[in-house]
Amino acid sequence: MSSQGITPRGEDYSKWYTDIVQRAELADYAPVRGCMIIRPYGYALWENVQHELDRRFKDTGHENAYFPLFIPESFLKKEAEHVEGFAPELAVVTIGGGEELAERLIVRPTSETIIGYSFANWIHSYRDLPLLINQWANVVRWELRTRLFLRTMEFLWQEGHTAHISHDEAEAETLRMHDVYADFAINEAAIPVIKGRKSNQEKFAGALRSYSIEAMMGDKKALQSGTSHNLGQNFAKAFEIKYTDLNNELQHCWTTSWGLSTRIIGAIVMVHGDDQGLRLPPRIAPKQVVIVPISKNDDEKALVMPVVDVLATELKTAGIRIHVDIREGMHPGRKFNEWEMRGVPIRVEVGPKDVQNNTVAIARRDILGKAGKQFVPREGIVTVINDLLVEIQANMLKQATEFRDANIHEVIGDYKKFQEIVADSWALSWFCGTAECEAKIKEENQLVSRCFPLDQEPGEGPCIACGTMATERALFAKAY
């Protein structure tokens, strides 16, 4: 049976994750090394992610565009750090139409270079700035080890690219999009992310500064799921993205880039999933409500179905994403388990007793068993469901937040304790951020700093690695 025998979440986390992703029909491995087939249910989830992000990008004034999959090798080589950072993970096309190519083509690992080329052509005057572009695309990185959604050779994402007249404006844009990601993660995906700045060692290849949102998975590992980069003038200089300012002088632009990928779906699975399977936050669940009609015979069916139809129409009209499970010959219990496994937030049961009593049974996915099941009057059902969807969304965020907070520990100055903490959870410690200290921690704990959280109280304390006074705390955790 497809929904039986799920590996419990605590037993073997990797196995549980792969199991859930495949059984809930989000995605499968493709017969191509490290590549993924996203199934309709998984893609519907991604479409909701896209919708919510696009809605925000519209508010921030970004426009969608599309750039080529193939990038001339020479483009990548124009920015030294960038090519160095990506070189090991590039897929390169050397033959086209049976002929060896004069210049090799890179399958984009990200589009800064080809977009930089375009920006150089589009921007002439300060009046053309800021230029705010977003692209929905696939990219390819030749990863050594892959996992469904979390790391695949090819993945889908959105990448935003902008150009500005000053460093400060570019920095403001970077932080604005950083906020957009955090807002999306917290309010749509119910993932309580921590906003932070990457250390110099961990920042994007070619960037001045990188910011990320960091989330805690169910096994207490960290997952970086949305990054924003202030690229300074590095790419502008490499691609000659220049404008004429008010004084008729040529200036280089200041550019940014930021991206969020299908990896967020893996995060949703790992943050919210339980022993019973997937749990999807109502706001992005492809199906928010599943209606299961129950009838023993044709008479009962004739009684129940008209009520189900009315109910379905009411909910659909109210803009709720519903599914009516009319499969014959499958017992209700089986359907209940299947939809729980697929993470649908609310199940509505309609049987002869309900029709008689003018009620329906409502079961919520965030609270399983009797405690989460109630019989409510048919009248005003839309309001009840709408309120419950909001409540479930809030409860899932609350549960994830409590779990996260219970597993972050502040460690000051005590390296031994630091090592004990990071072996199993997250540590927040004063950190000087030098390459030497980063290397020491990596060597001795097999992990690097996740970020310097923003919005921290000013102060200073001894760097956890070297003991010299540091002015910022960093988060440390094992990561995907």
Add this chain to the structure above:
RNA sequence: CGGGGUGUAGAUCAGUGGUAGAUCGCUGCGUUUGGGACGCAGAGGCCGCCGGUUCGAGUCUGGCCACCCCGACCA
């Protein structure tokens, strides 16, 4: 690329040198349906690939390949 595993039905896996198996799923018919129903019938296999030993190999053996897990690299 290092360390550890696994390759047998759609899935999960048994299989002691001697006729290829179980459970679930799938198809058909009937009975069922408020927490994973049942009966009967059926379909489905180059036992990862190539060689060796043997009268005989899913089983022993050599090589190759693929996949999974733990690292290194990374979103």
